[in-house]
Amino acid sequence: MQEIIDHADELADRFEAYEPTPSDKRDPQPLESIRSAAAERAHAESTLAEAIPEAREAGYSWAAIGALLGTSGEAARQRYGPLSQQ
Numbered sequence: 159m160q161e162i163i164d165h166a167d168e169l170a171d172r173f174e175a176y177e178p179t180p181s182d183k184r185d186p187q188p189l190e191s192i193r194s195a196a197a198e199r200a201h202a203e204s205t206l207a208e209a210i211p212e213a214r215e216a217g218y219s220w221a222a223i224g225a226l227l228g229t230s231g232e233a234a235r236q237r238y239g240p241l242s243q244q
Contacts, residue, residue, distance in 0.1 A: 210238045 206227075213223055220231035220239075227234050 206238065210234075 210223060214220075220235040222231075223238070224231035224234035229237075
């Protein structure tokens with residue numbers, strides 16, 4: 159137990175003594191780009207989740223919907239069909 163306490167004290171001391179250097183700094187833009195892209199993807203998925211049932215109600219086939227999504231009709235049905243909403 160004392161070894162764990164000693165190690166924790168050593169880590170605490172190292173943390174307290176740490177001084178960042180200029181090389182520690184990184185450009186946050188790549189992470190911002192990821193955050194932005196993820197938000198756009200979530201919005202697009204939400205829009206699809208609303209548009210696909212409308213297309214189905216209008217009589218469009220899963221094959222037609224899948225073609226627009228760049229996939230097969232069966233894959234579109236599995237991903238966006240009524241059973242996938244549960």
